[in-house]
Amino acid sequence: MFSPSHVTNQLSLVTTSSLCIPFEIPDEHYITTMQEDLEPTVRIRELKKDRVNFVLGNVDLAFANSLRRVMMADIPTVAIDMVEIETNTTVLPDEFIAHRLGMVPLISTNCDEAIRYTRDCICLAGCAFCSMMLVLNVACHDDNTMDVTSDHLEVIPYQQADDESLLPEDPGEELSKRTEFFGHPVGKHEQGVPPVLIAKIRKGQELRIKCTAKKGIAKEHAKFSPCSAVSFEYDPYNKLRHTTYWYETDIKAEWPLSENAKEEEPPRDDEPFDFNAKPNKFYFEVETDGSLSPQEVVMKVHKRLALV
């Protein structure tokens, strides 16, 4: 069975070398159309804090695209979903600030286990197991314009609005699965990461806001997407002739080759067209907004696709 911890260990060793990891697809029907003797492979070309570049081999197009789609839209993260505004004397109206707060990426490591969807939770409208509470309390007493940023957002223990005794005793273990800074704005506890600007206030203006962050996926709202972009390419030489390159005089001068072309053999001029060929090498680059690390995104996708 696929083991996330095992692969994570592997990944952490890899930097930019071209190391092939045997990668096991749990269910055989994913590779029915593929050459049966080849195992799917993942080769990580580059791994940085916010991006991973890898080559996926020996899978078919549908699987590769599913991977892309799931990374973009099905990985849960936490994001501010409800904003209760106590005081807002800034120049920005309430709804603008609420929108901006929603877009702030929050650290969502191990989101699957560390928090529940509110809709799956036994509470009525939110509890410590399905929500995070953040507050923003800033006032400017200075003559200079002050920047209100995501660093001003403080995570506070969840305060139950209703009488807590009414809630059934919850045996959830989510709280223990949370990492230290779970739900904190990305970059708050790191050096050299510029925070996200929320508003600018001047002397006498104040912002007092209570936010509830919830778990969600990007299908609900773009703010839950952990990825800022997923690049995806196959067949850089267009050997499969899926597309036609439009050109005016010289196709080679007008169409620059992609970086990934180095990975493949250029077609010979007299090479016959193989109409049975299928794409089986996919070049990915996943960039995240910091709420999840790139490896976590990729690993989670694998897990998710395996569990389907």
Added chain:
Amino acid sequence: MPDGSGRTVRKPTFNTLEREKAFRQPPKDGSTYSILNEFVAPHIESFNALFDDSGLPAGDGDGRGLLSLALKDIGERVVFDGTGRGDSEHGVHGWGNRMRIWIDQVTIARPMVPEKDKTAKERRVFPTEARERLTSYRGRMNIKLCWTDNSGQTQEMMKDCGLVPIMVRSVRCNLRAMSSADLVRHHEEPEEFGGYFIINGNERLIRYLILPRRNHVIALLRPSFANRGPSYTQYAVQIRCVRSDQTSVTNTLHYLQNGSAMLRFTWRKQEYVIPIMLILKALVGASDKEIFEGIMMQDYDNTFLSDRVELLLRSFKMYTMHTGEQCLEYLGDKFRVVLNLPEDWSNAAVGAWLIQKMVMVHIDSPREKFRMLLFMLRKLYATVSGECCADNPDSPQHQEVLLPGSLYAMIIKERMEEILNAIRGTIMTEVRNGVAVDFNDKRWFNKILSKVNFDIGAKLSNFLATGNLVSPTGLDLQQASGFTIIAEKLNWQRYISHFRCIHRGAFFAELKTTTVRKLLPEAWGFLCPVHTPDGSPCGLLNHLSRTCRIVTSPLAVAHIPSLLVAHGMTQAFAPSIDGRKNICVQLDGRVIGWAHPEIAAQLARNLRIWKTEGKMDVPLDLEIGFVPESHGGQYPGLYLFSTKARMMRPVKYLANGKNDQIGSFEQVYMDIACTPEEIEQGVSTHVEHNPTNFLSILANLTPFSDFNQSPRNIYQCQMGKQTMGTPSTALQHRTDNKLYRLQTGQSPVVRPALHNTYAMDAFPNGTNAIVAVISYTGYDMEDAMILNKSTHERGFAYGTVYKSQIVDLKDMPGAPKNADLHFGLGKDIPLSAERAHPCLEYLDFDGLPYVGTRLVSGDYIAAYIDGVSQRTRFVKYKGDEMAYVDQVRLLGSDAGDSELQKVHITLRITRAPVIGDKFASRHGQKGVCSQKWPAVDMPFSESGMQPDVIINPHAFPSRMTIGMLVESMAGKAGAMHGLAQDATPFKFSEQDTAVNYFGEQLLAAGYNYHGNEPMYSGITGQEFAADIYIGVVYYQRLRHMVLDKFQVRTTGPVDPVTRQPGRKRAGGIRFGEMERDALIAHGTSFLLQDRLMNCSDYSTAWVCRTCGSLISLGYEDISLGEMVVGNSESFKPAGPGGEYCRVCRAAAEQRDELERQALATGQDVQQPQADVRVAIPSQNVLNRAGSKGGDLDVVAIPYVFRYLCAELASMGIAVSLEIR
């Protein structure tokens, strides 16, 4: 960075830091964008010209303002007290004591706090106060009224003429010459440039209007002139003469079939026609020979001319007037009745006054008037003979501009004149009625003045608020309304174009012919060929080209005649000039001499060199219109113009490489190359400074407009003005009825150089969107566009609408006038927690809403207490949409001494883009959002880029907006390299193409040269069979949003008359004729009936089966039963409900009556016969009135049909329905 070879190096910067700095710390000296102050200069300077301290150059005059000049022209009114006994001392007619009344001085002050207000420390009033308090920005006007008493001693008195609206940033405005920093301190935009008036909180301006060029004779050929009377022909010459105070009189000289001519002018909207000979003689007492020689000018061989002149002279013989004095007396005698001049003036004096005030009013001296009239006659005869052609009054060559300040001065002058007339009239009425009149008694005079309305300010406010001109003279204008418009701050583009728009005149809007709307080559460089609306005002409402100026100050040209004489011009008074060899030299409609055509051409050249080089004191704004001899073309001459209100524009003079200002008259005879490459040696005289100068500001802002099909650029000029952008940076101080705001406006990556010049980045108008041109999903058919859902969720094109609601306790519906109302919550509102009134959620104790409160329709927005009943009443929010209270503004009274009675509430309505909202690129490519497509399903490029917007490739072939394709490429390259791409039109050529320039940049960024990219389907992940054109295009969100357009409904309010739903009554989208045609064509008759009948004005009605009438229903109350006495055959016939046909029953009763009479008398009584009877074919006759009115049926008809029947009945037409 790629660099196109052979192109000038640009400064590719967005100026972000500079702009931010300028916005945070506006310059303390001068303004951020000085060009903005320049382009409204005609508005402001023409207003400044009203005053003696205008700061404008004096020119030849003494620098006095238009108001002072007007006072001089008004002169004095004379009235007599009627006490004279008719002796030698008091005059033969017994007029009595003579009183002269005149206005000596007029002053208009800056807007100030009224004296009543004792507390205000700052006594000046600033425009923002007027705007926010919804009042007018006005200054006090005073006149010094003078009169003489019986002893001839001059008495004087200051009279208050009310508060006159003041133009913002004019010399009377308190913001005059303020720097951007000061403007911001006074709650204005840092870029505020003024030029408008504030009336009841609205910004209104006087629109430029096209008028015939002043002091220039134009030949007209109008078939309608022949209908003016017997022997009139289609030929005439016309001159619009303008006095120094900018009031004008138009003189038209009509050619009659007998060869003579009639002079036509208008006095107090009444037209008068006088034989020209009468005027010529009256002016200088000219002999017949003098007139003959003056017209012939030695051209004795010209028998056409000599015949006409002979006829002209002969025709005057019947008047038997020989001397000038006789003519003046004749004129005075005839015109004394209408002119209202002093009774003691002689007829000759009245006649002289008439000529002075009505004929050639731009000239003072009668001799010069005479010369000018002779010139007009010569031009008239030349036109008739075909020696010269008729001039086109629709051509900008013969046009100038009515300046706002000049119109304002004209109105003030007329009002002051009316004040004097009213005083005179009042006194004369008293004298006539025998009331004791004493010119020495100041109290009596005050009483007279109290009967006269001095409030000029109110009149002017009314004029500005409505645009309607209330005038007894008509001011020599062709229209009486539509002079002013609101300067809407919808976005910056719309706002600034108000100040550059110029209208042809309301009169021409009704004209069926479209010749006036034509774009003429003469308009090049003065009126923008692109920036005109399509639809009814097309071609009538134009916009000035970017560099077009309007001259606003008088020039010093007094020395020009002597200068020209020194260089070969023959003087005007020379005894014998050969008209065949000389052409006329005129300066501002005044004959200053004659010259041979070659000499005239040389003079014109000299003048141009002098004026461009600043030599001989020839002003640069002098227009040198040299019309060469052409025999059949325009009438030759050297026409110099130095007056105000002319359109001029800068070009480069090739002879010396200096800047030249050229006018619309002279441009026609010039060869101006568009670019230096086009200069043709020996032909070109000038070259444009910039090939884009002929475009208006807005047309200049369309990127790569030279690549587009021209109508698309016209559309963009319209759509740029409908964009939801940034209306103002001082939003907190705006009280507009409706403001649209785009939350996240961006500076376009691709922009023309002028984008920065006109402060467009201070008021962004759209967003840079990633646009893919691909037919995907089918939701992009027919100009629809697909929006990326994630893009939308991240705030793409998020907008806000600000609406105003005013709660004025002085003007509450249902409350009596002067009701005792106060804002607040009364004692009848329970406050305690458990029984708290629901209004407490929205309102504070002061009765006003909390800022930030969310309102839906029906929520409380204000509360007030009725002081009499002590009950609390509420004002409710009536809008359909959810709104937030953004601001609550308490509006005080003028003096600031009364309790709060009026509040202004700004409501904020959020408008995230929804399906059905309209978007457009800057190339006339508009489309409606049809779907918000999930990001994962959107196509993507190899780098993972997904489009924000998908448009269909079919949007391009027929519309040919190549500019948009180039913008897409340029935007993509600009985004990759961080360049602000210059999109100024006419920068590329066939050798140096745009595609190559941006293609190289794209290659350098690793993209395909043409901007295409292989893309993948988001759904399957497969590469598309074709590569996709994807790039960055600046998108505008238009203000037309589905939420504002009511959509469908089944029931609702209807029009009381027709009972049909209407747009005014929250109606749905009209199901119109063409939609009806579609349903008929489809054969969907049930749907047709449902739309047009059941959901509209379905009604049932009784129709008489007998006579077919729908409207003759009567009711019998048969529930009580009816008794019939005697042997009459039956009950009156009626339906089960007692309904009957009144027509048929009356006919039946009449027939019964006749039969009864016949029975009684035994005679056969004839039916009474009508005078006229109409025979109707038998197939059109329904049943005879046989069934006595009881036979009715219910039918379903549209209600409006019954209404039509009733209306027709009122005209004597009966509608009969046949019931089967």
